[in-house]
Each structure stands twice: as C-alpha cells, then as structure tokens.
Amino acid sequence: MGLLTAVIATAVGGAGAVVAAPLVLTAVGFTAGGIAAGSIAASMMSTAALANGGAVAAGGTVALLQSAGVVGLSAGATGAVAGTTGGIAGLVALLI
Template sequence: MDWEEICKGVVIVGGGAGTVALAPAALAALGFTPAGIAAGSIAAKLMSYFAVANGGGVAAGGLIATLQSWGMGGLTGVATGGFAGAGGTVGWLLSTICNQTGTR
C-alpha cells in the first residue's frame, strides 16, 4: 500500500469519526440540549416555525422532535451510522488532497 492510499484512508475514517464525535456538540450549539430546547436559540426558532406550520404543535417523530431526542439522550445507532456515512463521504471527497502531498 502506498502513502497516497494510507492518506486517503486516514482522511475518510477521520471524517466519519470526527462527524460522529462532533454531532452532540453541534446539536447543543444549535440549542438542542439535555435540559430541553434552549430559549432564544436556533432550535427554539425552528421549533416555533415548525409549530406554526403544523397548526400549533410540533409533530411527534418529526425533525425537531428527533433532533431534540438526540440532543437529550445521544444519537441512536441509525443516526450514528448516518452521521458517520455523511462524514466519511465528505472525507472521501476531500481525500483528493492526498494526491497533492507529493507522495507519488
């Protein structure tokens, strides 16, 4: 295996692992906290928007409810896989930097 392939593997795995590791912090930064949706946050604005659009309530199992569930209790296995896949895909797209490292 050459250095370019090792570099690509590290970038792809790093993208997946990094996304999974940072997802809880990103949810908290948006306002989806373990104590509930933080007042004045982006999450609160989204909740208000979706409640108005939905006739006054937030749909059970909808986007806001799911994000709040993840913010309160952590990611489910499916969510973890989804975030890892998305991060790995971004890592794969960015792995072209490995072609520029002078490893050839």
C-alpha cells in the same frame, strides 16, 4: 492525493463527526433539559409549530433533533453520521 489519504480522511471525518454531533446539537439549542430559549433550535421549533397548526410534528426534524439532544444519537444515527461525513471527507480528499 492518494488512496491512503482518502482512507485516512474518511476515518477521521467519520469519527470527528460522531464526536462533534452532540456538541453541535447542544450549541444550537437541543439540550438534555429541552430546547434552549432564544436559540436556533427555538426558532426551528417555532417555525415547525406555526407550519403545523401550533404543534411540533412527532417524527419531524425538530422532534428528532431534540430526541438526539436529550438521549444522544442511536446506533443507527451514529452510523449514518459517520458514514455520510466520512464518505464526503474521503471524496473531497480524492478530488483535491
């Protein structure tokens, strides 16, 4: 595939990931109302709490994902998601 295809894949991949991130967070249980009972997020929270003596560590993966589920992605996180996903999509387009 050509360079133009890679550029398009990068843009579409990055934009798609930014749009999909809140939907994916909600689907796995990181909701605006808290972690959904019986969800993947609840399982992650339980595992994190067991590993940390009963509490979920501030700044840990579960805490950051729950924060994103409540308030959305920050500008920095949005850029990171778009850049990483877009870069991967562009690389895959070049390799195909």
